[in-house]
Amino acid sequence: MLFLATLVIFTPIATVLFVLIQRGLPEIRWEFLTQMPRMGMRQGGIFPAIVGTFYLVIGTVAIAMPVGIATAIYLSEYAKETRLKRLIEIAIVNLAGVPSVVYGLFGMGLFVLFLHFGSSILSGALTLAMMSLPVIITSSREALSSVPYSFREASLALGATRWQTVKHAVLPHALPGILTGTVLTIARAAGETAPILFTVAAFYLPKLPHSIFDQCMALPYHLYVITTQVPNVRISLQYGTALVLVGLVLGINLIAVLIRAHIRSQKKW
Amino acid sequence: MKRPTEWFIERWILFNGIFSIAAVGLIFFFLTKEGFNLFKHYPLKDFLSGRQWYPISEPPKFGILPLILGSFWVTAGATLIAVPLGVASALFIAEVAKGWIKEYLKVGVEILAAIPSVVLGFVGLVTLVPMVKQMFHIPTGLTALSGAIMLAFMAMPTVVSIVEDALTAVPRSYREGSIAMGATQWQTIYRITVPAAGSGIVAGVMLGIGRVIGETMAVMMITGNAAVIPHTLLQPVRTMTATIASEMGETVQGSDHYFSLFAIGIVLFVITFIINLAADFFLHRKK
Numbered sequence: 319m320l321f322l323a324t325l326v327i328f329t330p331i332a333t334v335l336f337v338l339i340q341r342g343l344p345e346i347r348w349e350f351l352t353q354m355p356r357m358g359m360r361q362g363g364i365f366p367a368i369v370g371t372f373y374l375v376i377g378t379v380a381i382a383m384p385v386g387i388a389t390a391i392y393l394s395e396y397a398k399e400t401r402l403k404r405l406i407e408i409a410i411v412n413l414a415g416v417p418s419v420v421y422g423l424f425g426m427g428l429f430v431l432f433l434h435f436g437s438s439i440l441s442g443a444l445t446l447a448m449m450s451l452p453v454i455i456t457s458s459r460e461a462l463s464s465v466p467y468s469f470r471e472a473s474l475a476l477g478a479t480r481w482q483t484v485k486h487a488v489l490p491h492a493l494p495g496i497l498t499g500t501v502l503t504i505a506r507a508a509g510e511t512a513p514i515l516f517t518v519a520a521f522y523l524p525k526l527p528h529s530i531f532d533q534c535m536a537l538p539y540h541l542y543v544i545t546t547q548v549p550n551v552r553i554s555l556q557y558g559t560a561l562v563l564v565g566l567v568l569g570i571n572l573i574a575v576l577i578r579a580h581i582r583s584q585k586k587w
Numbered sequence: 588m589k590r591p592t593e594w595f596i597e598r599w600i601l602f603n604g605i606f607s608i609a610a611v612g613l614i615f616f617f618l619t620k621e622g623f624n625l626f627k628h629y630p631l632k633d634f635l636s637g638r639q640w641y642p643i644s645e646p647p648k649f650g651i652l653p654l655i656l657g658s659f660w661v662t663a664g665a666t667l668i669a670v671p672l673g674v675a676s677a678l679f680i681a682e683v684a685k686g687w688i689k690e691y692l693k694v695g696v697e698i699l700a701a702i703p704s705v706v707l708g709f710v711g712l713v714t715l716v717p718m719v720k721q722m723f724h725i726p727t728g729l730t731a732l733s734g735a736i737m738l739a740f741m742a743m744p745t746v747v748s749i750v751e752d753a754l755t756a757v758p759r760s761y762r763e764g765s766i767a768m769g770a771t772q773w774q775t776i777y778r779i780t781v782p783a784a785g786s787g788i789v790a791g792v793m794l795g796i797g798r799v800i801g802e803t804m805a806v807m808m809i810t811g812n813a814a815v816i817p818h819t820l821l822q823p824v825r826t827m828t829a830t831i832a833s834e835m836g837e838t839v840q841g842s843d844h845y846f847s848l849f850a851i852g853i854v855l856f857v858i859t860f861i862i863n864l865a866a867d868f869f870l871h872r873k874k
Binding site: 319320321323324326327328330331334335337338384385388389391392393396397402405406408409410411412413414415416417418419420421422423424426427428431432448451452455479480481482505506508509510511512515516538539541542545546553556560563564567568571575 | 590593596597599600601603604605606607608610611613614617618620621671672673675676678679680682683692694695697698699701702703704705706707708709710712713714740743747794797800801802803804808828831832835836840848849852855856859860862863864866867
């Protein structure tokens, strides 16, 4: 019975992946990946969408990683069991649960309008970073707290200060775990659509962005547009775009899995 | 005596820690800053219980009851599908599966969690929607049911992984004690392991529901987007999230329509806030 239920879940996933690959793969040619879309997106490639997603993801990580890791260090190494710590934990749990479209609204209210960044890569990356923060914090914290306590004690006993201990005795050992979390964040940010709808995504913009204050196209939004907003787009073009997006996201995930496997095999304690 | 750089670094770390609290506050502030403008001309009661959502008619009607019910139907449907299946496969992965099967299934759950919602929406659009249309002989397959099935697949990874964690955390000795008393594996699972993991299972289910309510893209692509009060699962519906995502592009900044979408955002924020707080309570109860 339990096995049957498991089968009910996993057969569709396998089917979905199989169909995507079968129908999308013939579309994936060099020109498809490196050309501008033409004829109102009914012809040509998806190059600007790939580039846009790439910029957004870089921006997101650059913003979310320092803040996320610092928060994780605070929670794992500095905070005592106080009400403040509990409050921060509750805040993180809630940030993780806020719907992605609400992040979109918030990003529009704060970054696009209030701070006058306009609809731009900067606004989009900041919005995605806010959304990624809880994931980075949680995974980094887990990585930090899996470092044995004796490492810290040894360092403190040698006369190192708190920060020296964190920097030299804890962080280096937690780094691979933090990296795994960050890579997973990248995968998630690359596939999100709702937060970028009103903060950066351009409907049809067959050129590359020049600065962080430009709009850009993005893969997930592009897939949404050609599947529901533009009539008469070849179905194979849609499959091809979906396959590129899934391939990208799963590929990034695979990197995280490999890092994790590597850490487990290297573990010294 | 601390060096000044170190003092600075530690302040910076503390500042970042507090930033998370500030972020929740900022989100709420910016939603209400725009959203509350609606209630200057439009009574809150009509907003929450109005049965008509005609934001661009004259005079406009901003009753979100059809949208709340749309979200409710899709969420309820998805929960009914995702919870039994999700809990069952978590049980299978945690209690029955061994060795490489277990590892492969866990990777499978991670793959499902990683697929972007817009891709699931697209797949639902080309496979599920025509199937639903044919099966029930209805004019369109873009229904609450299609949305519920697709969203069930998005909730499942959350349900499976949290429930599996909760089951794995049940001490081995509980099971050994039960087996030693002569109980079968199935008896052990549903008399001992499941009750012991109870609050974790509840938390997993709640977080799954939270995920479904907030889901936007897939639901917007396959539920038909008709803002009417639904009576069956085989009707097109429109959820709160889909309304925000699909109408924001067409509104004029500073118009009541624009404010009303932020007001829907507040409703969503409050709902998910309560769900997450409750789930967190269940997760921490045992400790």
